[in-house]
Amino acid sequence: MTVTAPLPAARPRALTFGNVWLSLALLAVMLLYPFVFGKALNFGVSTLVFAGLAMSWNILGGWAGQLSLGHAAFVGVGAYTMTLLATPERVPAFLGGPVAPWWGALIGMGLAVLLAAVWGALTFRLRGSYFVLSSIAVALVLRLVAINEEFTGGSEGLFMPELPTLFGLDLFDRRVEYGLALAFVALTLLVTHLLRRSRLGYALQAVREDEDGARALGIDPARMKLVAFMLSAALTALGGSLYAVYLQAFEPHTLLELPVSVQIALMAIIGGRASIQGPVIGALLLATFGEVFRTVFASANLLIYGVLILAVTLFAPNGVLGLFRRGGRKLGTAR
Amino acid sequence: MDQAAVTALLQTLAQGLLTGGLYALIGTGLSLIFGVMRVINFAHGDFLAIGMFITLALFRAFNLDPYLSLLVAAPVGFALGFVIQRFVLARLGDRLSEGSMLATLGIGLIVSNTLLLTFGAQPQNINVPYATNTFQLGGVQVSIPLLIAGLGTALAIAGLNLLLYRTELGRAIRATAQNPLGAELQGVKTTNIQAIVFGLGVAFAAIAGVLLMPLLYAFPTVGENYTTKAFIVTVLGGLGNLPGAIAGGLVLGVVESLGAFYISNNYRDAYGLVAFLLVLLLRPEGLFGRTVKRV
Secondary structure (H helix, E strand, C coil): CCCCCCCCCCCCCCCCHHHHHHHHHHHHHHHHHHHHCHHHHHHHHHHHHHHHHHHHHHHHHHHCCCCCCCCHHHHHHHHHHHHHHHCCCCCCHHHCCCCCHHHHHHHHHHHHHHHHHHHHHHHCCECCCHHHHHHHHHHHHHHHHHHHCCCCCHHHCEECCCCCCECCECCCCHHHHHHHHHHHHHHHHHHHHHHHHCHHHHHHHHHHHCHHHHHHCCCCHHHHHHHHHHHHHHHHHHHHHHHHHHHCEECHHHHCCHHHHHHHHHHHHHHCCCCCCHHHHHHHHHHHHHHHHHHHHHHHHHHHHHHHHHHHHHHCCCHHHHHHHHHHHCCCCCC | CCHHHHHHHHHHHHHHHHHHHHHHHHHHHHHHHHHHHCCCCCCHHHHHHHHHHHHHHHHHHHCCCHHHHHHHHHHHHHHHHHHHHHHCHHHHCCCHHHHHHHHHHHHHHHHHHHHHHHHCCCCECCCCHHHHCEEEECCEEEEHHHHHHHHHHHHHHHHHHHHHHHCHHHHHHHHHHHCHHHHHHCCCCHHHHHHHHHHHHHHHHHHHHHHHCCCCCECCCHHHHHHHHHHHHHHHHCCCCHHHHHHHHHHHHHHHHHHHHHCCHHHHHHHHHHHHHHHHHHCCCCCCCCCCCEC
């Protein structure tokens, strides 16, 4: 995209009080959740995993302003790599045996970075809608490979094998998974926060707002986008590995379809792109809505996603967080 | 090559060209919309699904011949597209292609999930006696519904061409595509033109849905696959390039057909995607277009 919807410009000053309170409130909710809703840990874990994925997406989609509708590709790379390497009968012979899930997750991140590097190097040369289109195609190609190849378990997918314990903790215990998911969200928050204050972060925002202007300042837009893409891919793959552990069994349809990519992107967009807490808020909102509407509309629960996208693009181009901020400042720049 | 191999090749090519014609019809609608508004319509396949379900519903209710449903599906598609552009996408104003892209994504989800609520997830087809009819042409079997679809496509595209190059409305559409502000200054109501163009694009998708119905099963998410096909066609031909979209459709049909026959049928959908990625990388202006601005 050469130009994007007007986004709240990052102000080069310390965290505002609003941000601090909001962050603390979010953190408190997340920390207390397992104690209050011990029975609904599944919801908690999946919501947190998706919040982390939305944060990871946001590095590219929000800060660099590149709409990706193919992040399911990286979720898939992370999930498949980790699971395949942990399954004794599927591990390539030269590795000598199953790989512990945390090492598998790291390898998955590496592969995702590699994929992003090649894909980004090729597509970021172009302007316009090409990146969006390519992102859909890459994820679809991976999906077809996952469905048709033997080593990926075909359309039946994979089962998670017995996993070694991590510091004596059982990875299939929902409370452990909740903790890991929370750590994942914390990591993505930390990376985003560091990014925002960094040279790279400012360069990305400059590229997002005005590519030609950024170039005039000596920034290489294609390179900046590429770095953001690789970072985003690595974190997304990590989230994918975690999601695989949570699911324990998955198939290409649950991981590599367009709706997965859309869901991730949507959480960040609805919450507020280019903001730190936006994706987390978006994930909480969408997951809750999704859960409620699943009971009302059954399989047509994505209907509410459609309505929400439309509502947000029409009335809150800067997301829910943008609405809050605008409320404070009275009609901002939008429109 | 012996006789049988030649026949098989011809058969594959014929199949590919006819399917490609349908892809061309879908891609033309998308390309038309992109050419005038610079919007990538993510709901395109879902509009095709609407065409299919209109045909299905009319057949179930009145035993209406599927091809007669065109008389309903095309105007309904046009009206739907007109309204969506006029009252939703136009309101996004200058907030550019990205906002519109997301909006169409939302519209697509609304359409497919509404179809799901109305018709259920079960794939459904209609039984018309000629659905499986074929005729022989020099040893090559041609499916009658596919041939009708090909003819329908040719007619629709010829009609669009007449509209664009022989009418005042066509001049206005072309002017709006080239330079909206300039067109506006010449007295063209560009908001109306854009709504008409979106309407035409959706009507094309709906027509394709009707033409496909005798050949395929309809299910609410059938559109997803065709949205992708439409993207591929459009990129192969060059974004916004109409003759390119037709050629792109035919190329996609043939590539898929040849790949499915000579390599592996399992990867039928992948050949188009790979061709798409290659064109995106090597010739982003499309196989038949002029250069695109590079970073």
